[in-house]
Amino acid sequence: MGFFQPNAHRSEASRSVLARTPVEKLFWESESEAEYTIGWVRITLGLALFASGLLVSSGTAALTEENNLNQLRAAAVITVFAFLALGITSFLLVISRWFRPWMAFVLVTGDAAILGVSLYFALDSIGLGGNWVAAIPTIWAVPLLLAVGALRYRPLVQVWATTATMMAVVGVASVLGFRLFPTGVETPASLGDFGESIGRLFSLPPYLMRAVMLTLMGFTTALAMVRSRRLLMRAVSETARRANLARFLPAEIAPLVGENDVATWRQGRRQQGTILFIDIRGFTAYAEKLDPARLSIFISSFRRRVMRATEAFGGVIDKFIGDGALVVFGIPEPQNDDCARAIACAHRLLALIDQWNIKRGFVPPVRVGIGIHSGEVYYGLVGDDQRLEFTVLGDTVNVAAKIEQATKRFNTALLASETVVMQAQQQRSWIAVCREPLGGRGEHVAIFAYTGTKPTE
Template sequence: MQIQPLPEHFVATTTPLNLEQRRRLRLGSLMAKAEREGARLQFWARTAALLAVEFFFAVFGKWDPASGFMFSAVFVFFLIGLVHYRLVKKGFSPVWVGAVFGTLDMILLTLLLVGPNPFAEIIMPPAMSLREAGFQYLLIFVCLGALTLSPRLAAWLGIAAAICWTAAVVWVVTRPGTIVALIKAENMRFDEHVRLYFNPNFVDLIDQLTHVVVILIITGIIATVVSRSRKMADDYTTAERARSNLARHFSPNVVDELASNDEPFGPVRRQDVAVLFADIVGFTAYSEDHPAEQVFELLRTFHRRMEQVVFDHGGTVDNYIGDCIMATFGIPASATDDATRALGCARAMAAAVEEWNGERRARGSAPVDVRIGCQYGPVVLGAIGSERNLSFAVVGDTCNVASRLQTMCRELDAEVCVGADLIEAVKRAGDEDALSGMVEHGPIHVRGRDHEVEVWLAPKSALENSGVLIAS
């Protein structure tokens, strides 16, 4: 059996897209939706403009067959717009369809403005039609193109209007009896100028050329505005996505600053930061004995409360690891009070858990036991992963020690365990008042580390032994 190769277009569509291509695809879909909405607005704005013209003719015009022809012509424009709108509403809205209907508008409007009215009692010379400023109605249709939010369609409508008016001028100029001249004030006496201007067969090519140039200038402005609006929408969605991603990890007061930088974190580097881990004791047993909905509700509440405490102390939520939250202080820029804020955050977390437990007891739920470990020291930080899943990571011995200290809280009967390096950093910052209530425990062996770690701790607050969320 011979296997036929896949069509070229199918191969192209099945090629994996990178993040930027996916973003562009989503943005293109949003813009297409906006263009369809713009077509709806264009239809209603166009209808309102046609009604205004009808009202003007009805009030100030003469009721005769010629006026009836004009009313009929305006109704034809309404029907053209309605057909286009119905196609767009049904989802058939490629750019070329808008270009076809727009071109049809320009052609019919030009014929209506310059061509003779078959029901008029007096047939005016064609040159008079050019001199009655009818091209201004073309400008209305050109401006309506801006509502489509399509730069190409807006540009084409203006070009089509310029072409149609140029063709009308050429047609009038070639009519028998038409007088053509290039009026320049310095080359003609005033009386000659006036006499020529009031001749009904006279066409001033400079004046008509000015009309075409004005149409093209306005078209350029409209297309530029529409294009700029689309770019601003692209930039806005990019910035908001960056802010949204950053807001999951950083306090609101630093999100705007980070989002405004092309490389907010800079290159991979080593610097001193404070690292904090907070974990729910006995969560594994709890998740086995309770419905999944209750488990996730507990996690969400825990993360939300702890995250807010971290942000209140100017910290960064580095990661959520199941029932554990990892936070850092000193990212993206280090400060002299990083260790002090980390210690304050640890104690505030313990206080927030106590408040939460009070609410849980009032509802008849078991209290939650949260233990916190913290250390200060050098880490390596930078962006890791691929363009599909890019994240900011903090790694190093300081992180490992902080995690181990958190697990040892239960063994030491402490709410908070911190390394001596963090205590020394607090002292160097001159914030010794922040150490009030901290007790020096001494060196302990930390799993996975050859050297012992000097540990300070905040003793465990008194909790009711019954009903506490601790497995054993």
């Protein structure tokens, strides 16, 4: 059973990741990538410190006894392997997906501990006091680790990293004390005032300034991380919100619904619009002959053709209704050529259906009915942010639906109201077939059938 426990933990970790919100998941992935990168930095840092340790030991050989020199080299090797081990550990945690947010605090504490131990043994081996800590190459790992820590979007980790690092550096300086020259070495008289200047440079006040500057650097990066995290959260939230809108709204409408526009769109708007209804004739007979998989492919192919024609002429697909669709022209603002574009879209649809029949060899061929009407419509958003729906309502929509249904009675593929024909200025290409009340109202509507030559595709 013991062999399966790691996999069980990993599966549990994977489930916990999937359970996170998109924003939390993004931050988790970002932090994992940051730890992976920082792992490489630790390895590179260890190798760099090893090289610098060799240089320091060779340059101070005249001031260091053989035993202390060996101790210095041993400390350099230990530092290298410590950073290598910490870097590899962070790799393994990320790759195995065992990494948890609290582990970042442990890892940065390890960084501070390694730096402190390395500084202590380097100074102690040479016999220098804590005031020489700025002269040891290892100290320059501090700004490097603080800078690379900004890859995380966790200010608290950065604050703790700064605090732990400064505690390590100050601790080393306090334990070793302040002295200008190595233990057992007299101050050369030839230095004179220069020796006093060096003493002032490596005295307590300058070190306090250095410590303050390093601390401010760490806290400043933490503040930058706070700002970056807020900006990222806003960007992700806005992207998620827009993606959610795109799921439920027409592609042409979603970009128009800004953060402050949802309330306005929910109030709705009345304006002129042109409605096009399209429906497949005899769809029930097709559906009975097709299995679910082929039926899904059939509907998807039909809808792709509706979208192609609609996009070509600037229409907006309000919704697909089974084997039909409702297309609107004049959203968000009505145009003078809305009716003409609706008619052109209808012709394109009929041409695409004809091509589809030839390509697939449907028997019987796919036939559709298209009805077009223009007038006042209401459009807006209904529902909440989790399920917004764009809708077009009004008598114009009802009349357009009745005209589409009338294509069965008149055995034609395309019918339009007199309003549409007149506004498109295409009276010569259409002929009136009837005048009757539609949409449950008393007013009679003249219906026209297309008699002209279809535009060539």
